[in-house]
Amino acid sequence: MGGTAAGSEHFARYLRDLKDRSGLSYGQLATRLHVSTSTLHRYCNGDAVPADYAVVERLARLCGAGPEELVELHRRWVLADAVRRVGNRGGGGAVAERDESRNGSGDGAADPPDGSDDDATGNAPVGKAPAPGPDSAPQAPAELDPIGTVPAPRPRRSWRRRLSRPAVAGSVAALVLTGAALAMTDGTGGEGPPAHAASSPSARPGGAGGTSPSPGGTGTVPASPGASPSGHASSTKPSAKGTDTAPRSPGSITASHAPVPARPLVWSVRSHVWENGCGHDYLIDRPPADVPPPPVSQDARAWATALGAVHGGTTIVEATIRGRGSTPVVVQALHIRVVERRDPLRWSSYSMDNGCGGALTPAEYAVDLDAARPQPRPRDGSDSEHVLPAVRLPYQVSAQDPLVLRVHARTVRCDCDWFLELEWSAGGLTDTVRIDDGGRPFRTSGVKGRPEYGYWSSGGWTRN
Template sequence: TPKPSRNPTPKLRLALAAAAVVALAVPVAVAVASSGTDGTGTAGARVAERPGQGGRAPATGGGTSGSPSVTATASAGTSGEPTPGSPSATPSPSAATSGAHTDGDKGSAKESRRSGGTPLTVDVRMNNWDYPCDRWYLLDRPPAKVPPPPSDPDARGWANALGAVPGGHLRISLAVQGTGDEAVVLHSLNVRTAARMPAAAGSAFSMGNGCGGGLTPASFDVGLDAPQPLMRPVAGEQGDRKIPATDFPFKVSASDPQMLYVDAHTEANDVSWYLELEWSSGGRRGTLRLDDHGRPFRASAVKGRAAYHYRHDQGVWEPAEY
């Protein structure tokens, strides 16, 4: 009796080859995760890309729809976004300082976001630019139990360790840069409110005393108390030179970065929020979420609260004006 052949017949080989071609033609969703934080920003980005589709990606939490080509969401490896109004909206000191190293307030949300089909990186820093005297934290402790403020680079770590909340303002700088020669168009930067509550308890403590003038770059002003906060471009100044206001769209590439400054403020509430940066490049579109270690940014009003600045010559906190 002849043994069955191990090799398929010519007709069977043709059928198998046709099936492989069909399988390769089916679009496949690919998830790419990257990490690599310096302990001061969100850990990575998640990208889902479907080949062959050029539709607009929906903005996270924005309610837009369409066939997504790229959806990029930056989030922390420590925890997800808190439920609005929940106590978890307050970043913990450990979450805000974990990672390889921390370079303090100047890089408290620093990160490079590049993943899969996202053709840009964003370096996010929560600082008050060149105004340490205008940097306030809300802290529910009596002055006698508050340690002296540190030097400027360590202000963020000082605040995190004490559970302090940025008071009144939170100023954020974004260094956006393309990852290749192809231009990336930045269409808009939007604010998404995660929680709005009554202002936190405590007194306001200043990080500086007796400072001179500094840099006020052209920026975007955001009133967080509004039901739908909007970005408003405002002019800046450096010494006697006026810096004109600029507005979207912007264009970036690997050799042409763009600095964006956001001055978010609240007069009456404790607000948690994050930012969404909409971009396009060629036939691709996406929305990148910008936040603090995967948790929303946060600021609380200090209007009407007791305010203090530190007298280094006497080693005490003394009353001040906000």
């Protein structure tokens, strides 16, 4: 009991330090995380430990946590969650809270076939994306150069609930070591594709036609050529609050005479996001005997990439967009562009769960990829206490006040390649940024009529 309380308190204290340093209120953070204010209070007071690390990581990033702070926070969450599980078996310990911002995960992605992370975080390319042709995705221009710094690797959840206690202990140790090792890489995260950035916007309102991004994924866009990168942390304890200005409300548009940075937006994206953290289907061109057991959600990207899997029926994309510099940037509109439609894949469908769910319905934008012109439509979510309103555009962002968009795309009749487009304006300039999967479109294929398999620990993959 004492160990459980101590583990929860150490974790909660670290969350409180990050929250207090950010200058953001509980209400502001809860809105951006798509959770209720009371739930966020319970996390920061130690009354509850989130059942999934994804919401913790999003909270930390919204509060401006650096790479080393993310590693330390993940370590504390692992310990708090472990003792909470043990305490729950004995009737004590902090209450486990279902992740209300459940994007399934994450930090997020079919992701580019590049490896082990379920997110493909990256820089917002600035510039209008040309209309792609019907047979291929837009090509990256030669003049685009990669940027120099990237966010820290995203620590992940450490085990499936079905694992035994010895397996839990081994997973905890492995993930803590892995997180520390990733934080010591050269800044690319060691997991995603190379960083990329796009050309600057036009100097006139309505900007000149932009360019498509070069292949890439993780990174922080420099404010201007030669500007030094920012966002690094020097210790595992959150530093004292700096001189950051308070975030502006999403509905207010503040005039600013400061020059607009050459690349005013930074974005990150996750697209291997599962419903409620457990529900998702993948299409795989292999027989059941050649398909390994389902991964935990944070390992989904590496698992799917190794098998050449494609999202089956749905893809959930979570994009986080920030401004740079002192000039606010207004995200005016969200669009979906389908690059190519093919007949659905004739592969087998493998389900990552055998029935899961929760009381939370996340707020999101719903998209029907089968429509002639897919339109993202805001759809409010709910938990057991409150309605969780979906973000409405336009929305003003800054470095301290990011925008988190969750897009839930579905298809029945096609194997679709698609990406997001955001219209933005700042300082009299307007342009469009493309959000994709590390330079590639997202990919989703219908599963209707395909053989469906579920996994049982006692018998492996079994046809449903």
